[in-house]
Amino acid sequence: MSAPPVDPTPWSRRFEQGLHPTIARFNASIGFDIELIEYDLDGSIAHARMLARCGILSEAEATTLSDGLERIRGEWQAGTFRPGIEQEDVHFAVERRLIELVGEVGKKLHTARSRNDQVGTDLRLWLRDRIDRLRVQLLDFQRVLLDLAHVHVETLIPGYTHLQRAQPVSLAHYLLAYVEMSERDWQRLGDVRGRVNICPLGSGALAGTVLPIDRHYTAELLGFDGVSENSLDAVSDRDYAVEFLGAASLILVHLSRMAEEMILWASQEFRFIGLTDSCATGSSLMPQKKNPDVPELVRGKTGRVFGHLMGMLSVLKGLPLAYNKDLQEDKEGLFDTVRTVEQCLEAMTILLHEGIVFRPERLAEAVGEDFSNATDAADYLVKKGVPFREAYGVIGAVVKHCLQAGVLLIDLPIEGWQQFHPGFEPDLYAMIQPAMVVEARNSYGGTGFTQVRAALARSEQRWHAHRI
Numbered sequence: 001m002s003a004p005p006v007d008p009t010p011w012s013r014r015f016e017q018g019l020h021p022t023i024a025r026f027n028a029s030i031g032f033d034i035e036l037i038e039y040d041l042d043g044s045i046a047h048a049r050m051l052a053r054c055g056i057l058s059e060a061e062a063t064t065l066s067d068g069l070e071r072i073r074g075e076w077q078a079g080t081f082r083p084g085i086e087q088e089d090v091h092f093a094v095e096r097r098l099i100e101l102v103g104e105v106g107k108k109l110h111t112a113r114s115r116n117d118q119v120g121t122d123l124r125l126w127l128r129d130r131i132d133r134l135r136v137q138l139l140d141f142q143r144v145l146l147d148l149a150h151v152h153v154e155t156l157i158p159g160y161t162h163l164q165r166a167q168p169v170s171l172a173h174y175l176l177a178y179v180e181m182s183e184r185d186w187q188r189l190g191d192v193r194g195r196v197n198i199c200p201l202g203s204g205a206l207a208g209t210v211l212p213i214d215r216h217y218t219a220e221l222l223g224f225d226g227v228s229e230n231s232l233d234a235v236s237d238r239d240y241a242v243e244f245l246g247a248a249s250l251i252l253v254h255l256s257r258m259a260e261e262m263i264l265w266a267s268q269e270f271r272f273i274g275l276t277d278s279c280a281t282g283s284s285l286m287p288q289k290k291n292p293d294v295p296e297l298v299r300g301k302t303g304r305v306f307g308h309l310m311g312m313l314s315v316l317k318g319l320p321l322a323y324n325k326d327l328q329e330d331k332e333g334l335f336d337t338v339r340t341v342e343q344c345l346e347a348m349t350i351l352l353h354e355g356i357v358f359r360p361e362r363l364a365e366a367v368g369e370d371f372s373n374a375t376d377a378a379d380y381l382v383k384k385g386v387p388f389r390e391a392y393g394v395i396g397a398v399v400k401h402c403l404q405a406g407v408l409l410i411d412l413p414i415e416g417w418q419q420f421h422p423g424f425e426p427d428l429y430a431m432i433q434p435a436m437v438v439e440a441r442n443s444y445g446g447t448g449f450t451q452v453r454a455a456l457a458r459s460e461q462r463w464h465a466h467r468i
């Protein structure tokens with residue numbers, strides 16, 4: 001079982017033996033935490049400047065350190081710095097390279113700092129950036145929905161409950177429902193950002209430091225809103241990651257629900273939308289097929305993000321204070337989640353923009369081919385003073401009769417109606433036309449065209465305010 005040890009670690013003078021190579025690989029996070037490198041550099045530069053300001057380093061030393069760190073950034077961006085597994089993690093990799101580049105003074109960077117507060121800082125900086133990007137993407141997604149909604153205020157579409165035809169609605173009203181969902185997603189990410197943007201740096205390994213540091217200064221340099229209050233909590237807190245994963249899961253719940261509808265609507269059974277060639281694929285076997293791969297993948301990828309949320313919760317449960325190596329497991333799921341949400345939002349935005357076309361003739365046919373105007377026929381009687389429950393019963397009997405006779409409500413002659421209730425008069429027919437059925441739902445937040453136009457105006461205003 002003995003194997004040649006890997007590179008000397010910072011603790012090589014304390015230990016008798018080097019790490020077994022398999023264990024070194026098992027222990028290392030460099031394979032994925034290299035993702036944090038630029039944030040690690042930012043954090044270290046701010047830390048060095050703070051150390052100088054507090055008189056712990058000289059100004060000249062701090063300048064040498066930050067110049068060296070910027071050189072590492074250059075090497076990273078040029079692709080010439082690619083640390084391997086022997087570096088264990090991004091923090092060691094950067095520190096070692098710095099010492100190589102600037103010599104002895106490089107060994108001063110880690111003064112008054114531990115990798116425990118360092119990794120927390122890096123992850124928060126990284127996530128803050130990703131949250132900001134995702135919020136822009138959510139607004140892009142809203143933009144496409146809003147543009148479509150403007151075109152489709154008076155396009156009618158069957159509305160469902162239990163996936164049974166219920167009442168027709170404005171297609172814009174349907175699209176604005178998703179604007180509301182993504183608006184909450186946007187807000188939720190903003191809420192999470194507030195708790196992400198707190199600086200743990202200066203908490204040391206777990207208990208703070210004996211050196212006279214200025215945590216608020218470092219936090220300010222890094223654009224944090226404040227500093228953490230308790231060093232034990234600061235190095236072991238990943239609540240913000242859980243919250244983010246929860247917010248990300250909800251984004252995907254929303255996208256996945258819409259994806260499911262796109263898949264249904266593109267089917268032969270619905271035919272509400274057609275798929276354009278740029279967002280669909282064919283079958284390798286069946287020449288007639290056109291498949292909705294994009295929404296299917298969005299629906300499918302949702303599962304892995306739920307998994308990452310559960311994974312993070314499980315890592316945290318039962319961890320004694322403060323830092324434990326288990327916390328290294330916080331990263332891959334988080335990284336994959338951000339990547340997945342970014343991809344799904346992008347794909348759905350493109351899909352809505354150019355991947356689907358609504359089929360107005362088919363939608364018009366769909367809203368007229370069923371009994372989804374039955375509530376309106378009941379409301380017609382209600383307006384004439386008939387108690388709703390009684391009117392409901394009357395229309396139930398009419399529907400049964402029409403089903404047996406094979407006609408729609410609109411086709412039943414007035415005498416037929418009057419057999420069920422004397423209150424029916426010919427003005428009934430106008431009330432149960434699909435367009436009127438929709439138009440009449442004029443309660444605040446309802447699908448009536450006036451309401452939808454007003455809602456669209458409010459959404460536009462909100463969107464522009466967010467964009468600033």
Ligand code: ARG
Pocket residue numbers: 029033089115116119323325327328329
């Ligand atoms: N790679 C580690 C992580 O991702 C950095 C912190 C290590 N701290 C320690 N005490 N071993 O969590």
